[in-house]
Amino acid sequence: DVKVTQSSRYLVKRTGEKVFLECVQDMDHENMFWYRQDPGLGLRLIYFSYDVKMKEKGDIPEGYSVSREKKERFSLILESASTNQTSMYLCASSAVNQPQHFGDGTRLSIL
Amino acid sequence: AQRVTQPEKLLSVFKGAPVELKCNYSYSGSPELFWYVQYSRQRLQLLLRHISRESIKGFTADLNKGETSFHLKKPFAQEEDSAMYYCALRNNAGNMLTFGGGTRLMVKP
Numbered sequence: 001d002v003k004v005t006q007s008s009r010y011l012v013k014r015t016g017e018k019v020f021l022e023c024v025q026d027m028d029h030e031n032m033f034w035y036r037q038d039p040g041l042g043l044r045l046i047y048f049s050y051d052v053k054m055k056e057k058g059d060i061p062e063g064y065s066v067s068r069e070k071k072e073r074f075s076l077i078l079e080s081a082s083t084n085q086t087s088m089y090l091c092a093s094s095a096v097n098q099p100q101h102f103g104d105g106t107r108l109s110i111l
Numbered sequence: 112a113q114r115v116t117q118p119e120k121l122l123s124v125f126k127g128a129p130v131e132l133k134c135n136y137s138y139s140g141s142p143e144l145f146w147y148v149q150y151s152r153q154r155l156q157l158l159l160r161h162i163s164r165e166s167i168k169g170f171t172a173d174l175n176k177g178e179t180s181f182h183l184k185k186p187f188a189q190e191e192d193s194a195m196y197y198c199a200l201r202n203n204a205g206n207m208l209t210f211g212g213g214t215r216l217m218v219k220p
Contacts, residue, residue, distance in 0.1 A: 031206050040120060042197055043155075043210040050206065058207070090155065094206060099145065102155040 003027070004103040006091050012109045019078040021106050023091030030096050032074035034058075034066060037088040037105070049074055081110045113138040115200050117211035124188050125219050132183040132214045134172075134198030142200045144174055144181040145208070149195040158183075158196070168192070188218045 007022035025032065031050050035043040035058075045058030047066040055066050063085060067075040074093075078085055086109050092100040114137045124130050136142060146158040159167045161174040161181060172183045181198060198211040 033207075035210075040212055042115075042117075042212040043199075043208075045207060045209075048207055056207075092155075097206065099157045099160060100208060101157075104154045 004091055004093050004101050006089075006103040006106050008106050009104060010107050010109075012111060013078075013081050014111050015080075015082055017078075017081045017110075019081050019108070019110075021076040021078075021089055021091075021108070023074045023076070023093075023103060024072050025074075025093035025101075026072065027093065027095070027101075028071065029093040029101075030071075031094045031100075032068065033092040033094075033100060034064075034074065034076045035090045035092065036060070037090055043090060046076065083110050086110045113142070113200055113202055113209050115198050115209050115211035117196075117198055117214045119214050120212065121215045121217065123217045123219060126190055127187050130185050130188045130192070130216065130218075132196050132198075132216065134181045134183065134211060136179050136181065136198075136200050138179075138200060138202060140203050142202055144172070145199045145201070146170070146172055146181075146183050147197045147199060147210075149197070151194070155197070188216075190218045190220060192216060193218045 004025045013019050034046045044060050049055045049068040065077045089106045091103040094100040116135045144161040148158045149155045170185045197213045199208040
């Protein structure tokens with residue numbers, strides 16, 4: 001069974017802090033994704049990576065960056081956290097042209 | 112640009128009643144459509160995909176290219192079907208999904 005693990009279920013940070021959200025998958029998937037999930041807006045793609053050190057912007061990349069130094073790990077970075085980045089963050093992974101598998105999510109609050 | 116619309120944010124039905132969760136999409140090519148489900152306190156998981164043409168937990172969905180719809184249906188709703196449902200589209204150019212806003216299904220006893 002595919003396992004996508006997000007390092008924290010809940011995280012509280014202050015505005016202006018640099019925040020790291022970590023995601024690890026154990027199925028050697030090429031693709032990894034970061035979404036944010038907000039009521040009424042569904043899931044919106046922040047960034048997508050299709051290989052180590054490769055990334056593409058999603059629909060809402062502003063204020064975020066990502067890092068993929070190893071195939072199994074995909075990090076989301078909030079360079080200077082703001083209150084409008086309070087949200088649920090979901091990581092997903094997939095093999096090429098296969099369905100995505102999701103982690104449990106990290107509920108991030110920016111105070 | 113591709114877009115997925117789920118017109119109902121909340122759908123409430125009684126146990127045993129038929130249920131239909133609507134999904135409409137806009138995309139000029141040949142999309143692949145999915146339904147994902149998120150039960151309370153669980154992770155988002157794939158429910159079904161249109162190319163599989165299978166029934167999962169009694170749910171079915173047919174891709175209607177003429178109406179650009181992919182509605183999810185179940186003839187007799189169960190209380191355990193209460194969850195958040197998301198329709199998603201993948202275009203034929205890559206691996207990214209576009210999600211709808213989601214519909215919360217509540218099945219009352």
